[in-house]
Amino acid sequence: MTTATATSAYLIRPGRALDRPEVAKMIRARATWMRDSGYGRWVGWERNADELASQVGDEEWPTWVLCDSANGIVGVTTASHETPLTGWSEDERDQRAVFLQSTITDPHFTGRGLGVLIAFWALDYAAKDGHDWVRRGVLTVGKDNRGLVRYYRRQGWRVVRAVPHSRRRDVTVWSLQRPAERQPGLSELVAW
Numbered sequence: 001m002t003t004a005t006a007t008s009a010y011l012i013r014p015g016r017a018l019d020r021p022e023v024a025k026m027i028r029a030r031a032t033w034m035r036d037s038g039y040g041r042w043v044g045w046e047r048n049a050d051e052l053a054s055q056v057g058d059e060e061w062p063t064w065v066l067c068d069s070a071n072g073i074v075g076v077t078t079a080s081h082e083t084p085l086t087g088w089s090e091d092e093r094d095q096r097a098v099f100l101q102s103t104i105t106d107p108h109f110t111g112r113g114l115g116v117l118i119a120f121w122a123l124d125y126a127a128k129d130g131h132d133w134v135r136r137g138v139l140t141v142g143k144d145n146r147g148l149v150r151y152y153r154r155q156g157w158r159v160v161r162a163v164p165h166s167r168r169r170d171v172t173v174w175s176l177q178r179p180a181e182r183q184p185g186l187s188e189l190v191a192w
């Protein structure tokens with residue numbers, strides 16, 4: 001278990017191979033939460049829990065874990081420096097952007113804003129590193145996962161476009177972004 005520092009409640013640090021079991025357990029718990037909450041996409045998270053966890057500490061995947069002092073790892077995200085093809089134009093892909101994917105927080109702490117904390121960290125991380133944007137994608141099937149798009153929009157993410165998935169026509173790919181920006185007050189909450 002990894003704890004935060006004495007001065008901040010949370011710590012965000014690069015993922016390590018040793019974190020994998022803890023991350024896999026959290027992903028499975030989140031999949032169960034999604035299933036029980038009626039969100040259809042829980043199946044993929046459950047099925048891919050070990051594979052996603054195996055990316056933590058693998059240098060090909062820039063994974064970061066959010067830790068709190070009492071509970072260890074309570075969130076994970078991948079913060080890539082490449083914008084994917086799907087949902088983004090060539091010009092946009094040439095811009096300097098951090099792309100968030102596979103962001104998951106511990107469902108025992110829903111409503112605490114852990115995902116928001118990861119997002120604000122990403123804005124700061126990206127700006128500090130000279131990037132202009134932070135981006136993320138959401139896949140929806142019918143109404144499933146639309147709540148997530150609303151949740152992100154409420155936080156200030158702007159929808160750039162929503163397009164049908166190139167291979168799965170029932171899936172819509174939502175492209176969201178916001179400008180990278182230093183977050184001066186963030187260090188009171190989270191060390192990184």
Ligand SMILES: CC(C)(COP(=O)(O)OP(=O)(O)OC[C@H]1O[C@@H](n2cnc3c(N)ncnc32)[C@H](O)[C@@H]1OP(=O)(O)O)[C@@H](O)C(=O)NCCC(=O)NCCS
Binds near residue numbers: 102112139146147
């Ligand atoms: C998305 C996520 C990282 C946000 O973290 P968080 O800020 O700690 O989120 P919470 O668990 O507190 O949930 C926030 C809200 O999003 C809703 N929500 C979460 N996952 C959702 C989903 N897959 N579809 C629709 N709504 C969802 C919650 O019900 C909650 O709604 P409320 O504010 O009306 O109560 C986290 O909800 C999560 O791990 N979700 C499952 C995995 C996932 O879909 N990741 C995003 C990939 S783009």
